[in-house]
Amino acid sequence: MTFVLGMGTPPLGVICADTRMNMRTPAGGIDRNDTGELDLSLRDGSVLNIPPIRRKIRRFDWGWAAGAGSSHLLNVAIFDHLADAKVHEANDICSHVSSAVEQRGDAIRSEFTNPDPADRVGIICLFDDGSRFSVRQCVVGSEFHQVENADYAMSFPTDVGRGFSREWNQHASELLFVPENSTGLWELARRVAGIIHAVHENSASVSDWMDLILMVRQNQSRTITLQLHARSSEVRTADDSWIAGQFQRI
Numbered sequence: 001m002t003f004v005l006g007m008g009t010p011p012l013g014v015i016c017a018d019t020r021m022n023m024r025t026p027a028g029g030i031d032r033n034d035t036g037e038l039d040l041s042l043r044d045g046s047v048l049n050i051p052p053i054r055r056k057i058r059r060f061d062w063g064w065a066a067g068a069g070s071s072h073l074l075n076v077a078i079f080d081h082l083a084d085a086k087v088h089e090a091n092d093i094c095s096h097v098s099s100a101v102e103q104r105g106d107a108i109r110s111e112f113t114n115p116d117p118a119d120r121v122g123i124i125c126l127f128d129d130g131s132r133f134s135v136r137q138c139v140v141g142s143e144f145h146q147v148e149n150a151d152y153a154m155s156f157p158t159d160v161g162r163g164f165s166r167e168w169n170q171h172a173s174e175l176l177f178v179p180e181n182s183t184g185l186w187e188l189a190r191r192v193a194g195i196i197h198a199v200h201e202n203s204a205s206v207s208d209w210m211d212l213i214l215m216v217r218q219n220q221s222r223t224i225t226l227q228l229h230a231r232s233s234e235v236r237t238a239d240d241s242w243i244a245g246q247f248q249r250i
Contacts (some may be wrong), residue, residue: 002056003199003206004066005192006124006135007152007176013133013215014176015126016192017056017066018200019229044107048076055210056235062087064213065125076125077104090127094138097123122155126215128223133215142202152176154195157203164202168195169225185214186240188249189228193235200232208233214247 007014040048057066058079065082067075081100087093122139137153152172156165175191178184192212200206212228226247228235235243 002057002067002155003157003203004122004124004155005128005152006066006137006154008126008133008135009151009177010132011180013126013128014188014192014213015057015064015066015124016196016210016212018196018232019056019209019211030070042107046082046104046107057213058083060087063126063128063215065093065123066211067123072104074101075123087127089129090125090134090136093123093125093127093136097138124153124155126213128215133217134166156199157205159204160199160202168198177213182244183240185216185226186243188214189243190236190238193232196232197236202247210233210235 002017004017004094005015032159041047056075059062060082065079067079078097080101081103082093082096085096087096101187101196122137125138126135127134127136135151135153137155139155154165154169154172156168175195176188178188178191189212193210196206197208200208208231210228210230210232214226214228216224216226218224228243230246235246238246
């Protein structure tokens with residue numbers, strides 16, 4: 001399970017996820033916590049390459065995506081598909097996600113001895129079209145759907161309950177929209193960390209570690225991308241100078 005958050009406005013794009021990834025397989029519960037690369041052979045003869053770190057969030061030519069859901073392997077397959085896909089506008093993304101699930105979903109589900117019928121997989125994508133940042137949320141379960149034209153999206157693990165996720169969604173607009181300056185960015189990092197920490201405290205599947213991406217549009221031709229990887233419990237109470245020091249420009 002994963003918590004993922006995305007936000008897009010003309011000058012600012014945000015995507016964040018917790019960073020731990022655990023996998024279970026019929027072979028006896030392989031447990032990989034962001035340590036080492038793994039090539040996993042599927043029963044249909046194909047191979048999935050699981051990168052060594054930060055597997056829930058990935059950079060693409062068009063922006064960023066973070067995976068959420070109970071099938072981490074399917075997230076990896078979707079990311080591989082998106083890496084090769086031609087994405088010209090935000091609405092292209094969910095079509096490619098749907099294609100990836102159709103092509104690889106059955107093979108991946110066959111790896112699990114007792115697949116949960118409630119299993120679902122979600123991708124939140126941050127798309128940069130050069131003039132504004134847009135968020136798309138694609139959810140695959142018993143049926144496929146996408147959330148279009150949203151300023152923000154959050155995907156919660158199922159074990160926190162609907163009441164918890166509904167409450168945080170209601171307050172998201174107050175929490176996420178901040179002044180467009182450096183002080184506002186550091187405050188945004190604290191607020192996002194506060195949300196992740198709350199989810200971590202209420203979910204057995206979400207890590208305290210967070211991976212936060214900020215894309216800041218300085219003008220029409222220049223975008224600065226910043227990345228923070230730290231514990232949400234530390235970020236949510238930290239001062240501006242500490243948070244600024246944790247960000248790396250990438």
